[in-house]
């Protein structure tokens with residue numbers, strides 16, 4: 001399945017760009033399962049921990065020194081809203097994982113505030129995932145996950161962990177916050193994988 | 199098998215007690231946070247509902263006490279964050 005290109009195919013977006021069971025929204029709803037963490041960039045860090053316990057670490061300055069990309073992607077929330085053509089700036093996970101030696105198949109994203117979500121490692125590489133720190137040309141607001149959030153737009157938005165602080169890589173698939181409470185372990189919006197067993 | 203091996207019933211035997219519990223109003227219950235030990239009325243928990251599920255957090259330490267997810271055919275309950283939930287039963 002190809003990714004959904006924002007492209008210049010006209011303004012008649014909707015229809016074919018909307019996965020089954022989704023409706024189009026133009027605002028940006030804020031979903032939160034807890035209080036919003038307010039993390040100052042100088043206190044922020046991002047770590048990748050491998051299955052053998054190796055840790056790679058970036059503080060804000062090191063993170064900002066990495067090559068970044070402009071990203072335009074459609075977002076699909078499991079609560080049924082979709083927002084098309086959103087603009088972000090962030091660092092590709094390909095960049096962050098380039099020097100990480102791992103044979104792991106799975107990753108658990110961990111956030112400030114305690115949130116977790118699980119993803120196959122192969123869904124985080126090959127230009128499919130970023131740690132994003134700007135939205136619409138502005139620093140990412142805390143309510144949308146700032147200072148930085150995971151962005152994995154080909155999966156339902158709960159996989160794009162807000163306030164991300166690291167990845168823990170593993171040979172086994174453990175389940176994250178929503179996945180342990182009835183949500184689908186993978187969450188492909190085009191296959192409408194909302195709940196466990198879908 | 200030794201004589202002092204504990205015996206157990208199958209889970210169906212809990213049906214009566216569970217029916218009683220889940221029929222009551224949870225807002226009248228009290229509980230203890232497994233994170234910090236705070237005891238209080240469940241009604242004082244901080245409930246987050248603009249989310250894929252409902253999350254009740256401790257008023258003192260913000261730890262998750264209860265999660266409820268409703269799917270089209272099921273309800274998932276997670277009470278791991280509570281040491282206990284005390285529900286008063288009607289005295290007859």
Ligand SMILES: [Zn+2]
Nearest residue numbers: 231234256259
């Ligand atoms: Zn507590």
